[in-house]
Amino acid sequence: MVILLSVCPKTRCLDGKIQFRGVLKKMIVRFIGVNERLFFLTQRRKWSFRPNTIYRLYLLKSRKACTFLEIVKMENNPIVESFAAISPLSEQTRIDFSALISFSFIPKKTFLLEAGKVANTLFFIQKGIARAYYDLDGNEITFYLAIDRQFIGAVPSLFNRKPSLCAIMLLEDSEVYSFNYLEYEQCCARHHDLETAARKISSLVILREQERIENLRLHSASERYLMLEESHPGLSQRCALKYIASYIGTSSVSLSRIRAGNQ
Secondary structure, eight states, rough: OOOOEEEOEEEEEEEEEEEEEEESSSSEEEEEETTTTOOOOOOOTTEEEEEEEEEEEEEEEEEEOEEEEEEEEEEOOOOHHHHHHHSSHHHHHHHHHHTTEEEEEOTOOOOOEEETTTOEEEEEEEEEEEEEEEEEETEEEEEEESSSEEEEEOOOHHHHHHSSSSSOOOOSOEEEEEEEEEHHHHHHHHHHHHHHHHHHHHHHHHHHHHHHHHHHHHHHHHHHHHHHHHHHHTTTHHOOOHHHHHHTSSOOHHHHHHHHHOO
């Protein structure tokens, strides 16, 4: 069984355990896979949870201790569900795939990948924004934005195992899922239904990239901006205009004029 927890306040995660550190006591959450129970050792209580489901544990942190407030069920793993929406996955495939996936709250301006490093991980931005960009002698070129429920990763580096030419950075405090790409490939080799879903998703990614190339060639900067705002309303309130301008292939000055003309 796989249970993922997102926790407040700060936690330290090691080897299937989550440790909550207060001033006077330590709280440990142990994963028990056989009987599908979670034991909160210091509280001497236990709950039953559904497999492949994410729960959020709320704590009240005081000067003396961490106190339980409540446990709230969250939605099913969005990565697994996005694959299953493309092609059906067996229950065992869901379990094994979920076991590879990690979840974190990550603050803005954090690098998910720095340029010059080999990529090992694919990311899914459940809520937030991440950008992938090149730095050419101090001139940053944003070529991809992952916005709320989108994947992002340095695909060339994942495939060729060479240092990435691009960097990936969060533009908002974000809820991020991730998994190791090599472990994912091994999981695909064991589960052909996952491999089928992965192949279909790859085809969709290629199709969307082709659409993006066509948009750059066939539409004006004004049209590209309107299409982006239509697909992601309010993006200009969440993301610096210079990044949006770079993403749609225009300058910040031109984008300001476009926005002034559309308001």
